[in-house]
Amino acid sequence: xxxxxxxxAGAQAEVAELLSDLIRxxxxxxxxxxxxxxxxxxxEWVAGKLDEVGIGSQIFESERGRASLVAxxxxxxxxxxxxxxxxxxxxxxxxxxxxxxxxxxxEERDGYIWGRGAVDMKDMDAMVLALVRDWARxxxxxxxxxxxxxxxxxxxxxxxxxxFLVDEHADLFEGCTEAISEVGGFSITVRDDLRLYxxxxxxxxxxxxxxxxxxxxxxxxxxxxxxxVTRLCxxxxxxxxxxxxxxxxxxxxxFIAAIEDAYGVEIDPAEPELALARLGSISRMIGAALRNTAxxxxxxxxxxxxxxxxxxxxxxxxxxxxxxxxxxERQLAALIGEGVQRxxxxxxxxxxxxxxxxxxxxxxxxxKAEDDGARPVPFTMSGxxxxxxxxxxxxxxxxxxxLRLPPDLDFASLFHGIDERVPVESLRFGIRVLDRFLRxx
Ligand SMILES: [Zn+2]
Numbered sequence: 442x443x444x445x446x447x448x449x450a451g452a453q454a455e456v457a458e459l460l461s462d463l464i465r466x467x468x469x470x471x472x473x474x475x476x477x478x479x480x481x482x483x484x485e486w487v488a489g490k491l492d493e494v495g496i497g498s499q500i501f502e503s504e505r506g507r508a509s510l511v512a513x514x515x516x517x518x519x520x521x522x523x524x525x526x527x528x529x530x531x532x533x534x535x536x537x538x539x540x541x542x543x544x545x546x547x548e549e550r551d552g553y554i555w556g557r558g559a560v561d562m563k564d565m566d567a568m569v570l571a572l573v574r575d576w577a578r579x580x581x582x583x584x585x586x587x588x589x590x591x592x593x594x595x596x597x598x599x600x601x602x603x604x605f606l607v608d609e610h611a612d613l614f615e616g617c618t619e620a621i622s623e624v625g626g627f628s629i630t631v632r633d634d635l636r637l638y639x640x641x642x643x644x645x646x647x648x649x650x651x652x653x654x655x656x657x658x659x660x661x662x663x664x665x666x667x668x669x670v671t672r673l674c675x676x677x678x679x680x681x682x683x684x685x686x687x688x689x690x691x692x693x694x695x696f697i698a699a700i701e702d703a704y705g706v707e708i709d710p711a712e713p714e715l716a717l718a719r720l721g722s723i724s725r726m727i728g729a730a731l732r733n734t735a736x737x738x739x740x741x742x743x744x745x746x747x748x749x750x751x752x753x754x755x756x757x758x759x760x761x762x763x764x765x766x767x768x769x770e771r772q773l774a775a776l777i778g779e780g781v782q783r784x785x786x787x788x789x790x791x792x793x794x795x796x797x798x799x800x801x802x803x804x805x806x807x808x809k810a811e812d813d814g815a816r817p818v819p820f821t822m823s824g825x826x827x828x829x830x831x832x833x834x835x836x837x838x839x840x841x842x843x844l845r846l847p848p849d850l851d852f853a854s855l856f857h858g859i860d861e862r863v864p865v866e867s868l869r870f871g872i873r874v875l876d877r878f879l880r881x882x
Contacts, residue, residue: 449876452575453869457554460567460868461547462486463530464556470531470596474504477601480593483530484508487591490570494577498589499613503605509592511606511613514573516585523586524800524882525620525836527827528566529595529602532558539859553862560855562623564863565842566591568871572879583879588617595827598647598787603827607834619800620831624822624856625840626804626871629720630848631703634814639723640804641840643692643821644828645730646766646791648759648773652676653752653782661747670742673753676781677737680757683776685733685769687711690762692819693730695796699818723853729823733769735759735776756786760823763793792828793821794837800882804841807877811870812845843874 466486468479481502487510488498498512509530516523535544535557542548544557553559569589576583590613594602606613625641654676656669689697689710700716701708708716713731717724735757742753761769777783796819808815828838844867846852855861 449575449872451578452571452872452876455574456567456571456868456872457549457865459490459571460554460559460563460863461549461556463563463567464547464554464558465545467545468531468558469534470594471534472597474507474601477504477531477593478506480530481506481508484510484591484593487530487566487570490574494574496573496577501606501610503593503601507593507601509590509602509606511610512589513613514583514587514589516583516587518585521585522618523588523616524879525588525590525614525617525831526569526879527590527592527603527620527622527831528562528569529592529599529827530563530566531593531596531602532561532563533596533857535861541860544861549865552866553864554868555860555862557861559861559863560852561857561861562842564844564868564871565623568842568868568875572872572875581880584882586616587879588614592827598789598825599827599830603830607830611834614831614834614836617834617836620828620836620838621841622828622838623826623840623842624824625820626843626874627852628812628815628845629723630846635703635816636812636814636845637699637703638808638815638817638843639820640796640801640817641822642796642819643690643730643763643793644791644825645760645762645821645823647787647789647825647829648761648769648785649787650757650759651754651784651786652757652777653754653784654780655752656749658751659749661749665749668749669751669753670749672780673742673755676777677740677755677757679776679778680735680773681737683735685735685772687713687732688762688765689713689731690764690793690821692793692796692821696727696818696820699816703816721853722851726823726853727820729760730762730821733759733761733765733772734823735773761791762821763791766791789825789829790832792832792838794839800837800839803878803882804839806881807874808843810877811874841878843871843878844868845870
């Protein structure tokens with residue numbers, strides 16, 4: 442194991458406390474601005490922590506309380522393109538009754554920091570904050586400009602956070618050609634001397650839709666051949682039961698090859714899910730990146746048992762792979778069929794970049810320097826992140842929030858899960874990796 446550069450002692454000592462403090466600021470995002478004031482408090486807290494070490498920042502509000510913070514740390518060579526390091530401040534709701542600790546306590550227990558946001562994604566927020574504070578105190582300057590963005594509203598689609606900044610304040614990101622954030626950089630243990638580190642290079646696009654069927658209203662006791670509920674349900678059942686064809690995108694090809702190599706198995710290209718199962722629960726997240734999906738999630742029709750309503754509607758959560766948008770919509774239209782209208786509720790692009798170039802080389806080198814059993818591999822995220830917004834400014838976006846995790850930790854289940862927590866040692870590891878990575882990139 443390589444030695445820890447001495448100046449990082451401060452960052453490694455304070456990162457757990459910074460994360461606890463940040464978790465204690467309840468930034469629950471319910472999707473309503475009426476309850477979004479926590480983001481303002483969190484942004485001001487970050488501003489204060491930066492200010493303590495002489496780093497100036499600006500806070501922008503899209504709506505009252507929906508605050509995002511941006512700071513620029515000047516690099517040694519200001520003629521080089523800048524790197525964006527972004528993280529969201531908001532979290533999904535948590536019910537204290539379901540948790541072992543209060544979800545907004547930020548409690549340290551058994552070597553973990555517990556609380557909502559511990560892995561999604563106040564961990565990365567705190568690691569980056571601890572690192573740049575350490576740099577400022579010890580006089581470290583990054584090789585090129587680093588733009589820090591701590592944003593609101595990611596958990597509701599980012600409209601009032603990253604989306605807003607990109608639309609209204611694109612100048613803040615001038616010169617940024619690459620970005621890092623969630624979800625990726627975490628380890629999956631294959632054996633004692635081999636850990637895969639999953640770096641996100643792609644994410645699926647989002648197509649949330651409403652399906653509406655119309656029919657002839659009438660009395661529930663009569664014979665009736667034009668029932669909106671029946672028509673809608675047939676379409677919903679076709680969509681929900683359909684398995685879209687397997688589509689291996691470049692990052693998933695690389696990912697599957699890495700799994701074959703790491704585990705010494707041959708994967709049936711027609712059914713790669715079977716082999717992915719050995720990755721444990723993380724396979725649920727990754728398996729969904731092998732094909733487009735469309736899951737019905739909400740139904741709405743009628744108001745009385747004996748009244749046939751004139752219309753019925755359903756909501757479907759659709760996700761498509763990069764390059765698959767048209768094909769997805771074509772297949773979806775065929776499934777929905779005649780007599781049912783489809784409208785988009787939320788529609789956002791898929792994101793993909795390649796796992797190569799100087800920035801990726803720096804990630805790989807930094808991981809290997811801190812873990813000689815590290816093997817970084819690209820993967821596609823089935824969910825969406827703020828990368829969708831920043832990609833619109835032409836940036837290559839990576840999910841790289843490095844964490845070396847204990848082999849038995851069910852990491853995937855912690856995202857939006859009960860008893861979300863992160864090992865303190867993993868945070869310290871992450872800081873060391875980020876330090877090497879950012880100083881070399
Ligand atoms: Zn997140």
